[in-house]
Amino acid sequence: MSQVAPQPSTASLPLDKLAMKGAIPFTIPTSTDNVDKDFFTSMLRAQGLLSSTNEVTSMEGKIIGADKGFTSNVMLCNLSYKSKPEPGTAPNKLVVKIMGGGLNLKKKVEKWLVHNLIFPNEVRFFAECNVAPSVAPFRYPKNYFCASRNTNHLMVMEDLSSFGVCGAGFKGSATIEECRSIMIYMARLHAHFWEKRSHKDSPSTVQNLFAGADLSIYPLIIKKVFPDALKVMRKAFPEVVAVIGESCMATLSNRWKSIAQRFRTPPFTLCHGDTKLDNIFFAHEIEDGKNYRECCAVDWGVSGWGNPMGDVGYFFGRCVDVEDRRAWLDELLELYRVELIRVNPDLADKYTMDKMKDDLRLMCLVPFFTVTGTLKGMKHDVDGGTGAFAPKEKLSPDNAIKKVWMDLSLMRTAHLIKDLDCEGKIAEGAADPMVPPIPCCCAWMI
Structure with missing residues (x-):
């Protein structure tokens, strides 16, 4: 298998051979139709979780997530065994995630991104994260x-x-309880991995495309996507442009290369990259004495090493209503910092509240880049009034949801960018650097 992403020279690379390369003693399912009792028997035996005399006798599967866009087919599987496995070995329930099964991509750049960066990225996270x-x-x-082979990407999880x-x-905006829970979760994640990319237990090679990616072609990807995406956004969402303001829009248009460069400057920690409500499981019960719930984050496909405020800005932009965010911002940032220092006391002096707020002024652009980047691929729908941009009475349920989340x-x-004076922060930086010429090896993608 070819190299899935450029590997940082300063990082240790404990890639699991079974996940990213090497022979697999069974066939990787390419669709949910291939997920059966024989697959589970072979996989669990190969992983040392099921004895050679035991086997999966039946499997009942339920689709809990359908393949749309750059997402995945997700299946909840209930397993029965010939004899009861030892505690802590083969479980009775597993979630199977098949990434890109049946995904039909026509553009070379899209194929490269999903099969060499986005889908393998989650496999690398689970293969390398040994905390x-x-x-x-x-x-x-x-x-x-977990395994990634060419266009086949699979994970089996609890x-x-x-x-x-x-x-x-x-369905709505995050409640204050959910905000507190997610801020505490992000603080714990960031504090644990702060400047530890080269640590043996860290997922060293994961990379987030929009928030701190260290791909050598990152500025070229932004160059190809961002200017056109801004034009599409202007047409599709003029009310967003009105909030941001023409002056700020002009600054964004003229400084996108500088922004891309500054996104890749310290401090670096591991970021989830897609911190939103539907990627978070909240514990059933609140523990005594706490005003938040314990969390578990799923969908690590765009995790990567970047500024921690990229995660925070993304969450605010995607999940918190404007008035709620204005009312709760100081409390949530203070809660985040207290937990950050509790987990990693060295950060008390390294990452002050002033530094955190200053970083957020720039990193609040992360959700803006993410959504406008998605719009680039929907130009035809915007121009033609089809798909997610069809008249309201013609919108399918799926496209209605897509329009809602983008809107x-x-x-x-837009309000976050305005409230934090992101324009002033961008203007503080140096002028746009020269964009390097496109290497011959990358020209095929453009």
Whole structure:
């Protein structure tokens, strides 16, 4: 298999051979139709979780997530065994995630991104993240098997239904309790991995495309996407432009290369990259004496090393109503910093509240870049009034949801950009650097 991403020279690379390369003693399912009792028997035996005399005798599967866009087919599987496995070995329930199964991409750049960066990125996270549960201050799903081969990407994970319930997604804004819970979770994650990319237990090679990616072609990707995406956004969401203001829009248009460069400057820690309600499981019960719930984050496909405020800005832009965010911002940032220092006391002097707020002024652009980048691929729908941009009476349920999340995210982010004086922060930096010429090896993608 070819190299899935440029590997940082300063990082240790404990890639699991079974996850990213090497022979696999069974066939990787490419669709939910291929997930059966024989697959589970072979996989669990190969992982040492099922004895050679035991086997999966039946499997009942339920689709809990359908493949749309750059997402995945997700299946909840209930397993029965010939004999009861030893405690802590083969579980009765597993979640299977098949990334890109049946995904039909026509553009070379899209194929490269999903099969060489986005989908393998989550596999790399689980293959490389070796934080012992007894010392980890944050929770993520236990992984039983993961593999990435060319256009086949698979993960088998624990079922979290006994831990808690998934957030409400597009149904509304985060409550204050949910905000507190997620801010504490992000603080624990960031504090644990702060400047520890080269640590043997860290997922060293994961990279977030929009928030701190260290791909050598990152500025070229932004160059190809961002200017056109701004034009699409102007047409699709003029009310967002009105909130941000023409002056700020002009600054964004003229300084996008400088912004891309500044996104890749310290401090660096591991960021989830997609911190939103429907990627968070909240514990069923609140523990005594706490005003938040324990969390577990799923969907680590765009995790990467970047500024921690990228995660915070993304969450505010995607999930918190404008008036709520204005009312709660100081409390939530203080809660985040207290937990950050509790987990990593060295950060008391290294990452002050002033520094944190200053970083957020720039990193609040992360949800803006993310959503406008998505719009770039929807130009045809915007121009033609089709898909998510069809007249209201013609919108399909799926496209209505897509329109809602883009509309909400852009408007929330627009007010965040305005309130934090992001324009002033951008203007503080140096002028746009020269964009390097496109290397011959990358020209095929453009």
